[in-house]
Amino acid sequence: MIHQAALTDLIIKMGDDELVQGHRNSEWTGLGPVMEEDIAFSSMAQDKIGHAWALYRILHEELGGKDPDRFAFMRAEKEFKCSHLTEMPNGEYDFSLMRHFLFDHAETVRYESLQESSYEPFRQVSKKLKGELKYHTLHANAWIIQLSNASEESYARMQTALNDTIALAAGVFEPSQEYEAILMEEKVYPGEKELYQRWLDRIYPVLVRSALNMPALDTIQPVLGGRQGFHTPHLAPLLKEMGEVFNLDTEASW
């Protein structure tokens, strides 16, 4: 049997990234710069939260975890394992789009790799999720390329957004000190280092078409800590808002 604690740790990281990024996406509802974009971020929010739910359900059904809703809305901040990238406030549209681009490609290579996982629930869930993600990366690529080729100002803003976001995005691939070797050995997934390489291979061609310059990777310091429960000051208010209705009456039936 595959190491249960190692699996649980990996699923929580993935699910929390989905949930928190999903919540950030939902913050564009009603505020998007044009109607189609408002709809796009709202739809991606719904997808992501659905993906979080599917992952939490694996915890619940296969690994003795809590009910997915309670797990999502009633945990303390330090028990969350999302990356700092997903916690950051939306800021302006350039940052939101760049994060969306970097994050969705990171998720894509992860779910693609899980097609080969030794853990059956991963093989099942990743098939569906990677298909849905196609539309997220399609959307992200289109905007990165268009805005980078549109005007001097939009190009400069996309380049700045990339420079500001790359270290946060690299932090998505923070390995677990305790479980990484086990997960790789048991062939649950290929490991963070390999996923990082695959991610770079995926984003490079889009950056080239956008004429954006990738910051020198050996000079960036990936932003770590999220996977260990250390978070930015932005997460606590997000969790409070996200769980506000649920926590009014945790026994209510929906």
Added chain:
Amino acid sequence: MPATTSLEAVYKSLEHVMDPEIPVLSVMDLGMITGVEMTSDDEVHIKMIPTFAACPAVSFIQQGIKTTVEKELGISVTVEVDKNTHWQSNRMTDTAREKLKNFGIAPPQLLQGEVRAEIMLNTPCPHCGSEHTYLRSPFGSTLCRAIHYCKSCGQVFEQFKPLE
């Protein structure tokens, strides 16, 4: 009512369970049913799958299946979400594609392998049939739809997205 309900009768009844977001399509048209099994003379177990993982209508559809089949056939119905099969747009029947088009929504392209960005180009307009169209957004009013624009008839139209 016959003593034993036939599988055929159950499938027939399922044709009356409509999708809440696209009311011209039944759960059969959409290919959402993955298994029907008579567990006794008056009990049936039905397995279904949602189109998208976050489909908000899943429990509504499950309830619709139960209520409709129980009412029409007078048998007891249990409905389960099937985790071993995942929905692909190729599961949609030809009749469903035709009904969608007549409803004003472009049907998904038949997929050979994976979804690629190019497949979303030149989607035929459900109103005038022109392929002089472009993708405006891969997201629409529900998770399963994309928005296109037809340059021939000047109308915005929705498409049921291909899903691999």
